[in-house]
Amino acid sequence: MNPINLFGQRGLARHGAAGTSGGILHDGEGFLLAWGDTVPEDGTAGYAAGCLFIKRGATDINAALYINIGDHDECDFDANGGGPTA
Numbered sequence: 573m574n575p576i577n578l579f580g581q582r583g584l585a586r587h588g589a590a591g592t593s594g595g596i597l598h599d600g601e602g603f604l605l606a607w608g609d610t611v612p613e614d615g616t617a618g619y620a621a622g623c624l625f626i627k628r629g630a631t632d633i634n635a636a637l638y639i640n641i642g643d644h645d646e647c648d649f650d651a652n653g654g655g656p657t658a
Contacts, residue, residue: 592628595619602644611638611649619647 593608595618602620606612609628612619619625623640630636635651642648 602647612647614642614648615646617645617647619649620644623647623649624652625649 593606595603595606597604599620602618603623604620605624605626606619607626607628611625611627619640619642621640621643625638625640627636627638637652638649639652640647640649
């Protein structure tokens with residue numbers, strides 16, 4: 573993915589290549605929001621701590637949104653859930 577910087581040198585926001593995966597809102601260390609058909613493997617670089625990943629095509633609300641609890645060098649996306657609790 574080759575991001576295009578939308579705000580010049582500041583790197584406040586970038587948009588990934590068109591298609592089924594990408595990322596926006598780059599903080600200079602990694603993407604803050606990303607999407608795709610598969611969740612990035614643990615240890616993948618390029619996603620900021622706290623990055624939200626939206627899994628396209630998810631059929632279960634508890635498997636649609638992930639949050640990076642790792643850092644920009646080594647991501648660790650965990651399912652955020654969001655479904656109703658008993």
